[in-house]
Amino acid sequence: MRKAIPFLMLAVLISACNNSKETKLNDDDNMSERSNPLLVESTLPYYAPDFSKIKDEDFEPAMLEGIAQQKKAIDEITSNPEEPTFENTVVALEKSGELLDRSSQIFGALGSANTNDALQAIDDRMAPKFAAQQDAIYLNDKLFQRFKTLYNKRESLNLDPESLKLLENYYEDFEIAGANLSAEDKKTLSDYNGRLATLTTKFGKTLLAANNAGAVTFNDKEELAGVSEDVLKSRANEDGKGWTIPLQNTTQQPLLQSMDNRASREKLFKAAWMRADGGANDTRDLVKEIVELRAQKAKLLGFDNYAAWSLQKTMAKTPAHVNKFFEGLIPAGTAKAQAESDEIQKMIKAQGEDFTLEPWDWNYYAEMVRKEKYDLDEEQIKPYFELKTVLEKGVFFAATQLYGITFKERTDIPVYQDDVLVYELFEENGDQLGLFYADFFARPSKRGGAWMSNFVTQSKLYNKKPVIYNVCNFPKPSDGNPALLTFDEVTTMFHEFGHALHGFFADQQYPSLSGTSVARDFVEFPSQFNENWALYPEVLKNYAVHYETGEQIPQELISKIKKSGTFNQGYSITENLASSNLDMQWHTIPSTKKIDDVDAFEKEALHKTKLDVVHAVPPRYRSTYFAHIFAGGYAAGYYSYLWTEMLDHDAYNWFEENGGMTRENGQRFRDMVLSRGNTQDLEKMYKAWRGADPKIGPLLKARGLK
Incomplete structure (x- = not known):
């Protein structure tokens, strides 16, 4: 603290x-x-x-x-x-x-x-x-x-x-x-x-107990038809009887994309959906008490609701501004999601099946649609995305091209877990910049998701340089096999290192203003912006090489990845908006209102904002396992991921207009944004760098919503 x-x-x-x-x-x-x-x-x-x-x-x-x-x-x-x-x-x-x-x-x-x-x-x-x-x-x-x-x-x-x-x-x-x-x-x-x-x-x-207890065991290999042998090996039970699939934090589970057996898909999805409903790990009473106490706290402090109190030092400022932002996205997002749903339903029928698309079917049949439309198979791509190569020749390479910094692995620094990698960072002139820890693989002792934070915060007051860590939850490969990533996981690596750069480039006198100590609806901007370099041609050709042959990823696959970039974006933005809306609805409850039924409240919150119009698109997080807002620092702030995505695409648009990935552009961005911490008004800081206020258009275009 x-x-x-x-x-x-x-x-x-x-x-x-x-x-x-x-x-x-x-x-x-x-x-x-x-x-x-x-x-x-x-x-x-x-x-x-x-x-x-x-x-x-x-x-x-x-x-x-x-x-x-x-x-x-x-x-x-x-x-x-x-x-x-x-x-x-x-x-x-x-x-x-x-x-x-x-x-x-x-x-x-x-x-x-x-x-x-x-x-x-x-x-x-x-x-x-x-x-x-x-x-x-x-x-x-x-x-x-x-x-x-x-x-x-x-x-x-x-x-x-x-x-x-x-x-x-x-x-x-x-x-x-x-x-x-x-x-x-x-x-x-x-x-x-x-x-x-x-x-x-x-x-x-x-x-955490619910996630662990909710893991699903399958005893018959036919139940896991379609799942790769490498995944099966990594999920095999120690006694040799069956396979146990752990739950990710999100509603949708990654393995649903490859599971041929519909009953197994339903079983895994419902385990995730109901993980914290009933039994010893039921969180609903906790949700009710938390939101009611937050509402009482807001009233005591003179505010109509918790969100109004919480948003005071953010860019959005008020719940009304957040809701107006949602209104600019919901119609386009749900319309695209409905079109995607219709397309998937046609694919189901084309496969000779006769059932209505359900949430547990979406990713499985969406992958079929993607393969048909773009001829893109994740299994074709993964051999070109070996974890350490992505890190060193992709994530680090992009940072070198933009900011001139270099990296050296350190094996002499003690770590808290054997998988953790450590690197020392240097400025272009050779000066020391900081120390970076990377902890990539999932384990039962780690909470879900991905994040960045500091062991040591930069400050001139204490003459300290930053020591920063990234944590992810990638599946650990079985012994002897390489860690091959999906493109989503590659993007996550770039994202989290964007946070790290925000911390490494901090140049503050005082630790409480240093680096990432900014408003929630700004802190995700540098990380989301950094994702753009994952597909940048100069970067991609440097890291996307086959782990066995060393051959660069074929242009054909690159084209397919890019063309499929807007695929499933209706689903993606709608599930995000649904969770963001739930967060805002929970935290605009007045102190006079008592919530008796969490499930009923959630259903009504989605219905009145028209985020339930596409049956097969559930919220990314249900209230019962929404750790961001009930166990973390994002209460009344989950909207910030979409808000900062607006900043991200608007900022990348500036780079495109000004020559792309150049040292000059990178240095300007570092000097005017990444190094400033919380020393300036964030709106003014952004406008001074960009030359204008952010616009939502680039976000809609990038998502394929216009």
Whole structure:
């Protein structure tokens, strides 16, 4: 929990790990026999965490000591008899949580990517403490009054632009957090925050258990007809009896695309759809309590609903603006989805089948349509996308072409799991830039999805360069086989490294303004923009080589990939809009409304926005397993993926208009966008670089919706 991270991102920090079981720390662990490595800075390059020394039992005492140190620092600020100054108040608060920052960033990383019973139990205990600590800062009236004094005379302080932004950012966070409330209301708000911290952590823990328990076992090989032998080998049970298919976070499951047996497809789909309905892993009561508490919190803070409160520091600003954005996409998206549905239904009949298209059929028959229309088979493509080649000769190569940076693999840096790769990054002139960790393969101890974060955040205040990690959930190949990717997985690698670049190019004095510490509806822009280079000719020909022969991918296959780029986009954008709409509907509930039935609410929310018109297109996430909004930092913010996609396509349009992938264009983008962190108004920053406000047209064109 970095002390100065924007208040609205607290949910990301207090739900650092999704857990499935509770245990107590081993009472036999004797901390007195060894020093806690988290209590001192690492001696590794870039202050990288020394995973050869860190043990699970180190985290809780380190984070508790970090909280204690920060409380002491805040007491010193508020008891200072001198008039508040930028140094003795703003900078002092910015520096108040160094130990807490260091220990909780590492804890959050392991809790998400490599959790276990001990870490899950620690997360349960620490989540309300993190929330209480945040309240101890932002609901501290003496501290707020010092900031208010400085804020009111900010124009006369002669601060440099970044320092002024830091002061303004803190003051806004105090106000948003409830600093102006009465003492009684602050107590109520603290109770809400603590309870929400506990509930969102429990949601993540329950969902991880639901995902694991929901894995589907097939005992007859005929049930998995169409699934590749490599996948079968990797999913075979240890006792040699049957195959177990784990669930991905999303509604649709990747294997549905290749499963010939319709009954098996239905079985796998329904396991995913119903994973958190009923039994020990039912999340519906958690959903109801979370949204009701958030609505009460918003009312206490003077807002009509949680979304109105949450969106204050975003580009969209209000729920009305988000809904207007949806209105510009829903008609075109659902119309395209209906046309796709009709086309798939014809394919079903052409195969001699007589049934109505259902969600579990979509990907299977859509793949047939794609093969027929574009003659494109994923199995033809995958041999050209070997994971490490994609990373080094694709993702890294594109970054070198655009930004001049270079990469060197490091095998001497300790990692938390054997699969993790480590690279050192260098500037064009040879200066050190940072350290990058890549953790690509799925495992039961890792939550679903893909993400980027920091072990160490860039800041000139501490003279630190960034240490950043990417995490994905690609299927791990069976022993001896190469890791071959689908093109979607290739795109994911480019996406997550776009986040990493945003962090690596940070050039801030203060850690709380550094790199990716920006609004949710801007933070996905650099990552989605970076996806564009996956198919850029100069990049593609460098990495898309056959893993056995070394031959470049044939132009014929490249053409097929590009031509199929708008295929199934009606489905894709509609499932996204459905989830984005659910998020906004849940978080615009007024405090006077009580939700009795989660399923009924979800059904009505989709119906009234006409996102249920295509029967076979379900939401990308149902409410019961929507971790982004109920266990992460995206409550009232899932729309940001589509919002930033608008920025992404508009930005790539600028590159196309100005010569494409050139060092000059890359440097300009780095200097004016990627290196700025949260030091400027985001709308003004974008417009200064682009020369105009973003337009939705390039997004619609890229999606094939116009």
